[in-house]
Amino acid sequence: MHELSKRVLEKDVRAVARVMRLADDRVGPYLEVLRELFPETGRSYVLGVTGNPGSGKSTLCDRLIEAYRKQGKTVGVIAVDPTSPFSGGAILGDRIRMQRHAEDPGVFIRSVATRGHLGGLSRSARDMVRILDAYGADVILVETVGVGQDELEITRTAHTTLVVTCPGMGDEVQAIKAGILECADAFGVNKADRDGADAAVRDLELMIELGSEVRIAGGKRRGHVVHGRAARAPGKGEPSASGEGWTPPIVRCVATRGEGISELVSAFERHKAWLEGTETGRARRRDRLAEELRDSLREALVESAVHELGPRIEEAVRRVGAREVDPYTATEDLVAAFRGR
Numbered sequence: 417m418h419e420l421s422k423r424v425l426e427k428d429v430r431a432v433a434r435v436m437r438l439a440d441d442r443v444g445p446y447l448e449v450l451r452e453l454f455p456e457t458g459r460s461y462v463l464g465v466t467g468n469p470g471s472g473k474s475t476l477c478d479r480l481i482e483a484y485r486k487q488g489k490t491v492g493v494i495a496v497d498p499t500s501p502f503s504g505g506a507i508l509g510d511r512i513r514m515q516r517h518a519e520d521p522g523v524f525i526r527s528v529a530t531r532g533h534l535g536g537l538s539r540s541a542r543d544m545v546r547i548l549d550a551y552g553a554d555v556i557l558v559e560t561v562g563v564g565q566d567e568l569e570i571t572r573t574a575h576t577t578l579v580v581t582c583p584g585m586g587d588e589v590q591a592i593k594a595g596i597l598e599c600a601d602a603f604g605v606n607k608a609d610r611d612g613a614d615a616a617v618r619d620l621e622l623m624i625e626l627g628s629e630v631r632i633a634g635g636k637r638r639g640h641v642v643h644g645r646a647a648r649a650p651g652k653g654e655p656s657a658s659g660e661g662w663t664p665p666i667v668r669c670v671a672t673r674g675e676g677i678s679e680l681v682s683a684f685e686r687h688k689a690w691l692e693g694t695e696t697g698r699a700r701r702r703d704r705l706a707e708e709l710r711d712s713l714r715e716a717l718v719e720s721a722v723h724e725l726g727p728r729i730e731e732a733v734r735r736v737g738a739r740e741v742d743p744y745t746a747t748e749d750l751v752a753a754f755r756g757r
């Protein structure tokens with residue numbers, strides 16, 4: 417076993433930081449180490465925290481760290497910044513909000529920025545989750561700004577995805593992109609100390625209801641199936657699993673004052689129990705793992721095709737541009753060339 421793998425398993429924080437850097441840059445023995453660590457993973461509970469910029473995700477994470485530390489759990493945090501060239505301050509903001517935990521040896525915080533390579537962000541984040549998992553973090557929080565495809569992919573790594581919104585973001589239903597509903601396991605309406613929290617909760621309820629109707633009508637079963645609507649005390653984050661299905665609870669919170677945090681934590685516990693204890697839940701988990709493997713396969717195939725075909729791709733681009741060949745034929749030819757190598 418590689419020295420670094422051993423040290424991670426022996427809970428050496430500096431080795432964790434080192435392996436994370438290697439994995440992020442994809443240099444050195446990172447693959448060997450990730451392979452060796454993999455059998456030691458699968459024990460952490462991974463919580464994705466996503467949502468509108470500035471909705472209070474980092475402040476919530478700070479409170480969640482506090483709550484889990486009180487339970488005696490160790491916590492890893494990965495703060496993902498998808499748009500580093502434009503929002504250089506976001507990572508700083510994330511760190512500042514969680515600063516008070518920086519000295520706690522039971523808390524490990526790490527930021528990742530995108531490097532612009534294909535699927536790079538979600539892959540780096542996934543690798544980091546695994547490293548923290550092998551290291552032995554009981555809970556891993558992954559904070560992302562919930563907008564792009566990358567973030568949606570990251571949420572697949574999580575057992576539970578919390579989507580954070582807050583009043584005054586304009587039209588919440590618009591602000592939260594359609595795809596988010598697919599991956600939301602719980603909603604946090606943060607800044608409930610402000611006007612408009614009730615409206616935000618109602619909008620979300622409506623969206624969840626519509627979403628489940630659309631899905632039932634369309635007969636589209638994608639792992640995350642919402643079966644009808646549970647009897648729920650609105651906004652209180654009451655249990656919302658009906659039958660075998662899962663309806664995302666909506667929890668009001670005021671992260672700055674620590675309100676709603678214990679309700680969130682118990683919603684996560686119920687979701688975890690649902691994932692483990694029901695056939696639908698286990699199927700959901702399997703679906704996500706399958707999606708992850710497909711992502712990783714797609715990435716590996718594209719990488720190796722680009723590597724293998726190199727200039728032929730450029731040539732195909734040129735020929736399509738000059739209308740010498742149509743893009744369908746060009747793609748087929750490239751695939752054939754790659755297969756026949």
Ligand SMILES: Nc1nc2c(ncn2[C@@H]2O[C@H](COP(=O)(O)OP(=O)(O)OP(=O)(O)O)[C@@H](O)[C@H]2O)c(=O)[nH]1
Binds near residue numbers: 473509513606669
């Ligand atoms: N009034 C009020 N303000 C809050 C609450 N939670 C967070 N804030 C404030 O909202 C601002 C943004 O909070 P962050 O936690 O940095 O939000 P974020 O979603 O992590 O932001 P990005 O990572 O930049 O997308 C800060 O000024 C917080 O103090 C809340 O419950 N009520």
Ligand SMILES: [Mg+2]
Binds near residue numbers: 473475506509559
């Ligand atoms: Mg943040």
